[in-house]
Amino acid sequence: MTTLAHISDIHLSPMPEMAFSDLVGKRVTGYLNWKLKRHGELNSETLTRLVAHMQEQKADFTAVTGDLTNLALPSEIRRAGKWLQDLGDSERTAVCPGNHDAYVPGALEMACDMWGDYLKGETLEGAPFPFVRRVGDVAIISCSSAVPTAPFFAIGRFEEKQAARLDRILKLLGDAGYFRVVLIHHPPNAELQHPSFGLKGHRIFRKVIATRGAEMILHGHTHRSSIHHIPGLDHEVPVIGVAAASAAQGGTLDDPARYNLFRIEKNGNGWSCTMREYGFQRIGSDIVMRMQMRIY
Template sequence: MFRLAHLSDPHLGPMPDARLRDLMSKRMIGYVNWHRNRARALTASWLDRLVDDMRRQAPDHVALTGDLVNIALDQEIAAARRWLDALAPPDRLSVVPGNHDAYVPGALRRASEAWAPYMTGDGAPGVHFPYVRKRGPLALVGVSSARASGPWFATGRIGSRQTRHLRETLEALGAQGVFRVVMIHHPPQRGATAWHKRLTDASRVRAAIKRAGAELVLHGHTHLATRTHIEGPHGPVPVICVPSASNGPGHKRPAARYNLFSIDGAHGAWTCEMEERGFRAQTLEDAGGVDTLARHSLAIPGTPAAVA
């Protein structure tokens, strides 16, 4: 059995001091939003407790689906690299970037350089998306939807070239009979988020999976706990989102959480159990420890349970 942990959107804080010239862009909006809103909800104390619990569960690998930083200052990107190094070694942690990691033009390039060991495919010379990392029976396929967008927008895009490579990669991996896990920051299903936060070419992702297939899709971005699906060639493919890993109780989004997947079996006979772990508390006053919130058995396309 292979155990995969999924967390997303840590939005690492606190916000470092910024020079005025660094804020002469969309960053000014994010800087003000952090100090007025996000700093109260997204705190390191909840993230640290969640990560401690995750370590105790001893997953074989960790998938992190973006938004490590807030407005992509150079100091934030460097601090995120130190946090990644403390979280897990690169061979046990796979990362894809989110829209906050590409907050302004040039930020994604700097983040990719700083976090390269965690976003480089097996045997690849550098960061290229989609990447592939094989771990046990799994093939983790990292897709980048991160793009710099205009003020008040948090959209993503993967582009035609990455879509073509994604389809070809999934087809090749499908022929190998591995359990394909697609990692992407923005949700690929219809209506998953507001128009100004959507994946603008989500239909491309759906078309690639409809043709080539996948066993599981993991994403973040919405800070919600959702289980939906998109169509694959052999049945519905589970699409799972996890709340922000640093969100405290008592706010409009669910408290900090991660998902733990237990994957077993072989091609045509996969089993996948999902355990949601996080904070049950609805307010800061009654906040307790990290606990199991729910357990689910996911129907994997092509297996007898999914077909029945």
């Protein structure tokens, strides 16, 4: 049996000190949004408690689906690198980047450099994404939808070249009998698309999954706990989102902070996979198991 923890939308706080020269371009609107709304909705105490609870589960692997930073300032990216080291060893932890990690041009490249092995794995054609990590019978495939965008937009992008590599990777891993978990920050299902914060290329992504199949897709971005499905090769593929890991209980924008824990095991010619959702509720100060359900 392999246990997989999923956490997302870290949004490390508080915001670091910055010079006036740091607030250019999109970072101006992002900073104002943080000061006016987000600083009270996302906090470090909530994140610390949730991560400590998750680490007690001693998962075999942890998937982080992006948005470790807020404005992708160099100091934020360095702090996120330290946070990852505290979260777990890079051999047992992988990241797929979010739109806040690619907030401005050059930020994602800096994150890839500073976060090192947390953003690396087996790849095709020397391209950074998708990359693969294998743990027992489970293969974690980390895609990237993170691109810099104009102010007031939080869209992601998934293009043909990455789709072609994902197609080949899913075929190879499927033929080898792995339980394939695809990570992507922006949700790929049609129900969660929006002109200002959806995934450009979501149809391309879904076409690959319909052609090659996968066992599970994990995402963040929405700051909501959710379960949808998209067509796969021979069965519907669950698409599972998780609330922001730093979302405070009293917030009005998001679900309170949560993480998911999956227990995956080969079961004859098929799979057994159960999901437990842990986190805060609207009322009460404890972290509880909010839900348990069978995925396969």
